[in-house]
Amino acid sequence: MGHQFLQGKRVLVTHADGDVLARHGATVAANTDPLTDTEAAAAVVSAADHIDVLVANLAYAAPTTLAKDVADDEWDAVFAALVHPLPRLFRAVLPAMIDRRAGKILVMGSAAALRGMKRASTYSAARGAQLAYVQSVGTEVAPHNVQVNAIAQNFVDNPTYFPPAVQANPAFQERLKREVPLGRLVSAEEDAEFAAYLCSDAANCFVGQVFPVCGGWVAR
Amino acid sequence: MGHQFLQGKRVLVTHADGDVLARHGATVAANTDPLTDTEAAAAVVSAADHIDVLVANLAYAAPTTLAKDVADDEWDAVFAALVHPLPRLFRAVLPAMIDRRAGKILVMGSAAALRGMKRASTYSAARGAQLAYVQSVGTEVAPHNVQVNAIAQNFVDNPTYFPPAVQANPAFQERLKREVPLGRLVSAEEDAEFAAYLCSDAANCFVGQVFPVCGGWVAR
Amino acid sequence: MGHQFLQGKRVLVTHADGDVLARHGATVAANTDPLTDTEAAAAVVSAADHIDVLVANLAYAAPTTLAKDVADDEWDAVFAALVHPLPRLFRAVLPAMIDRRAGKILVMGSAAALRGMKRASTYSAARGAQLAYVQSVGTEVAPHNVQVNAIAQNFVDNPTYFPPAVQANPAFQERLKREVPLGRLVSAEEDAEFAAYLCSDAANCFVGQVFPVCGGWVAR
Amino acid sequence: MGHQFLQGKRVLVTHADGDVLARHGATVAANTDPLTDTEAAAAVVSAADHIDVLVANLAYAAPTTLAKDVADDEWDAVFAALVHPLPRLFRAVLPAMIDRRAGKILVMGSAAALRGMKRASTYSAARGAQLAYVQSVGTEVAPHNVQVNAIAQNFVDNPTYFPPAVQANPAFQERLKREVPLGRLVSAEEDAEFAAYLCSDAANCFVGQVFPVCGGWVAR
Numbered sequence: 001m002g003h004q005f006l007q008g009k010r011v012l013v014t015h016a017d018g019d020v021l022a023r024h025g026a027t028v029a030a031n032t033d034p035l036t037d038t039e040a041a042a043a044v045v046s047a048a049d050h051i052d053v054l055v056a057n058l059a060y061a062a063p064t065t066l067a068k069d070v071a072d073d074e075w076d077a078v079f080a081a082l083v084h085p086l087p088r089l090f091r092a093v094l095p096a097m098i099d100r101r102a103g104k105i106l107v108m109g110s111a112a113a114l115r116g117m118k119r120a121s122t123y124s125a126a127r128g129a130q131l132a133y134v135q136s137v138g139t140e141v142a143p144h145n146v147q148v149n150a151i152a153q154n155f156v157d158n159p160t161y162f163p164p165a166v167q168a169n170p171a172f173q174e175r176l177k178r179e180v181p182l183g184r185l186v187s188a189e190e191d192a193e194f195a196a197y198l199c200s201d202a203a204n205c206f207v208g209q210v211f212p213v214c215g216g217w218v219a220r
Numbered sequence: 221m222g223h224q225f226l227q228g229k230r231v232l233v234t235h236a237d238g239d240v241l242a243r244h245g246a247t248v249a250a251n252t253d254p255l256t257d258t259e260a261a262a263a264v265v266s267a268a269d270h271i272d273v274l275v276a277n278l279a280y281a282a283p284t285t286l287a288k289d290v291a292d293d294e295w296d297a298v299f300a301a302l303v304h305p306l307p308r309l310f311r312a313v314l315p316a317m318i319d320r321r322a323g324k325i326l327v328m329g330s331a332a333a334l335r336g337m338k339r340a341s342t343y344s345a346a347r348g349a350q351l352a353y354v355q356s357v358g359t360e361v362a363p364h365n366v367q368v369n370a371i372a373q374n375f376v377d378n379p380t381y382f383p384p385a386v387q388a389n390p391a392f393q394e395r396l397k398r399e400v401p402l403g404r405l406v407s408a409e410e411d412a413e414f415a416a417y418l419c420s421d422a423a424n425c426f427v428g429q430v431f432p433v434c435g436g437w438v439a440r
Numbered sequence: 441m442g443h444q445f446l447q448g449k450r451v452l453v454t455h456a457d458g459d460v461l462a463r464h465g466a467t468v469a470a471n472t473d474p475l476t477d478t479e480a481a482a483a484v485v486s487a488a489d490h491i492d493v494l495v496a497n498l499a500y501a502a503p504t505t506l507a508k509d510v511a512d513d514e515w516d517a518v519f520a521a522l523v524h525p526l527p528r529l530f531r532a533v534l535p536a537m538i539d540r541r542a543g544k545i546l547v548m549g550s551a552a553a554l555r556g557m558k559r560a561s562t563y564s565a566a567r568g569a570q571l572a573y574v575q576s577v578g579t580e581v582a583p584h585n586v587q588v589n590a591i592a593q594n595f596v597d598n599p600t601y602f603p604p605a606v607q608a609n610p611a612f613q614e615r616l617k618r619e620v621p622l623g624r625l626v627s628a629e630e631d632a633e634f635a636a637y638l639c640s641d642a643a644n645c646f647v648g649q650v651f652p653v654c655g656g657w658v659a660r
Numbered sequence: 661m662g663h664q665f666l667q668g669k670r671v672l673v674t675h676a677d678g679d680v681l682a683r684h685g686a687t688v689a690a691n692t693d694p695l696t697d698t699e700a701a702a703a704v705v706s707a708a709d710h711i712d713v714l715v716a717n718l719a720y721a722a723p724t725t726l727a728k729d730v731a732d733d734e735w736d737a738v739f740a741a742l743v744h745p746l747p748r749l750f751r752a753v754l755p756a757m758i759d760r761r762a763g764k765i766l767v768m769g770s771a772a773a774l775r776g777m778k779r780a781s782t783y784s785a786a787r788g789a790q791l792a793y794v795q796s797v798g799t800e801v802a803p804h805n806v807q808v809n810a811i812a813q814n815f816v817d818n819p820t821y822f823p824p825a826v827q828a829n830p831a832f833q834e835r836l837k838r839e840v841p842l843g844r845l846v847s848a849e850e851d852a853e854f855a856a857y858l859c860s861d862a863a864n865c866f867v868g869q870v871f872p873v874c875g876g877w878v879a880r
Binding site: 135194 | 774795798799802803812837841842843846847850851853854857862863864865866867868869870871872873875876879880
Binding site: 523571 | 774
């Protein structure tokens with residue numbers, strides 16, 4: 001794996017900027033359009049033209065509703081944002097990848113699907129759908145030399161989930177030290193570097209796997 | 221744990237008969253109505269009156285579409301059957317359980333969410349949502365003395381998934397011996413007995429857990 | 441599964457009393473001899489004569505040494521108590537079980553092998569050996585109709601690990617509520633009931649599996 | 661993460677050559693001495709002087725004895741080679757790492773500890789001890805800015821485990837396609853590249869984690 005280990009790769013990133021990928025030599029098509037519309041995924045993929053790697057990042061601020069109070073509209077909105085775009089993105093990119101026997105998809109998922117958290121039932125369910133989907137598709141398309149994997153994030157420094165005011169709170173820092181073995185947030189840079197690694201040819205050996213990036217909050 | 225270890229328990233079972241539960245002394249309200257309608261869950265729960273235990277069994281014949289060919293209608297139908305009824309069932313039963321500080325929910329899930337399988341992406345995703353949901357709600361309501369857990373089934377003898385003609389096929393038996401450590405299907409009786417155990421007071425110590433019942437196909 | 445669901449079973453239990461098993465109808469041979477001597481396992485099994493079920497419970501007070509300070513004698517003592525007796529017990533009971541195509545082994549292991557804990561490196565390593573051993577042997581002997589599984593305990597009420605003075609400490613109760621979803625210790629009775637279930641014929645479908653009994657501290 | 665992302669790092673590798681690490685800029689002290697002698701670990705570490713990263717690779721040809729036939733000498737030899745050197749290596753390197761608040765240990769473990777395999781009980785047990793040990797120590801030393809993780813390998817191209825004659829066998833290739841989602845062996849290069857990544861500063865966010873490198877044979 002050399003300096004520009006994504007050199008020559010065309011990467012489509014949804015809902016994120018892709019700066020770290022570009023730094024490693026990738027040509028990045030970053031798209032921040034909402035993907036909730038049923039035709040949006042196909043349009044984004046079509047606009048990006050040839051795609052070697054898809055980084056499927058779907059973000060949504062996690063509701064904190066108690067399970068007994070979750071209404072259908074919360075549930076539907078979260079699944080519309082985090083889950084239903086996935087098969088649309090996949091069917092838009094997979095045929096070309098399978099045809100040319102080369103391609104990679106990395107889903108930026110959440111460790112909330114791997115360990116129970118209070119007041120996170122809707123979000124966890126949606127994230128659980130993502131990871132199980134990746135395991136299944138990853139197994140299915142591996143023989144075509146297409147690699148599908150996921151990162152399962154939690155406690156990653158991100159202004160949406162952990163705004164500066166929260167991070168400045170000593171109680172929050174105390175909680176991090178108590179609950180997260182790493183004792184601090186994972187930096188956005190560390191997260192992006194690992195994603196870049198998984199997008200490179202060096203990572204051709206991984207298929208259908210889920211990689212926690214959550215400061216040791218889950219061990220695997 | 222005695223003979224009639226569900227004696228005095230009122231159990232609501234969806235999409236299944238509940239015979240084994242009744243044999244252990246439970247009063248069983250079995251409901252086979254479809255639960256895809258948004259009001260159906262509340263109606264079923266309301267009709268059942270007092271519920272000590274909910275066995276949330278949601279069944280759907282798993283499509284075998286390749287991921288690249290999955291259309292929105294398949295995805296929507298599977299999620300409508302397996303996923304979206306869950307929060308509706310839960311919000312219908314949880315408040316009373318929390319109020320009386322006693323109650324149990326067992327979700328009959330699938331091990332397809334725990335290990336990748338080809339041509340099962342839609343189904344696996346839906347099952348993954350279920351298990352992650354259970355982990356989260358199980359953690360949340362445990363302090364109220366309400367226990368929420370899931371069984372993750374696969375290779376359980378069931379005429380929907382493994383009809384007699386399939387089972388009679390020597391190639392299928394060969395595959396079972398090769399892929400499933402148990403070397404045979406789990407019987408419906410074994411599955412139901414374990415579910416009954418998890419519904420009993422003896423199992424009050426389990427919260428937010430997922431129990432594979434799949435002949436050792438996954439170890440945990 | 442009826443009242444006396446271990447009726448007619450001869451069960452050998454090491455390092456525990458087996459009262460709950462007896463209550464379910466089993467004939468229990470409980471042995472509290474140390475098993476560190478290389479010949480001890482064979483002698484205990486031989487003395488017990490016919491054994492339908494072996495409950496391999498090996499206990500040792502977990503050292504709390506920092507990893508950087510662990511000396512060989514701690515390591516050797518813990519492995520001598522928890523690990524090395526296992527293959528001796530197994531080779532003493534397995535041939536007869538395989539010959540008669542019936543038998544069960546349940547290893548009482550620890551969830552310390554499933555999730556990292558500070559100051560528990562020696563103990564966790566030994567417990568990790570147990571669980572991986574069970575997974576492997578369970579897969580190997582399943583075709584002979586012999587079922588080998590493990591319980592992975594933590595936060596189970598036990599005077600060795602949680603003496604009354606510890607339990608009376610409000611800080612300990614606070615820690616339980618914070619770290620263990622169940623919010624209390626699992627009772628010894630709950631743990632023993634589940635072990636009894638896994639020793640019964642109803643549990644013939646489980647092979648090579650690990651069942652956490654730790655108040656939801658790990659989900660699976 | 662740049663070209664020479666291990667530039668300036670002094671890495672001690674046991675039982676392997678470390679070529680890939682050197683290519684990324686590391687100064688590599690590779691040691692192929694047996695580590696079964698109780699003093700060997702300390703001597704190797706002492707000879708290497710300052711160590712930024714320890715790659716603890718302990719290899720042993722896996723016995724294929726049936727569990728019922730495993731004798732104490734097999735068990736002892738495997739644990740002497742794979743398990744008991746670990747705490748000796750760790751206590752030799754950890755104090756300096758903790759003192760300077762910087763350091764990394766990567767244990768090259770096996771996925772045999774994560775999923776049951778026939779005729780591999782001794783080996784799996786030893787590998788299980790390694791992974792649980794890593795999880796525990798990783799959690800313990802993380803607050804000192806020392807990162808301890810493991811790779812869990814299986815189906816990696818290695819002349820010890822998969823000699824050319826085996827690989828040339830069509831039945832073996834058939835088995836790979838059936839059992840391993842990747843459909844081929846992971847190359848030694850891919851394995852080493854990932855290890856190099858985990859040894860770099862980019863991977864400071866991982867603590868107490870286990871990363872399967874086994875062609876998707878386990879998903880996480």
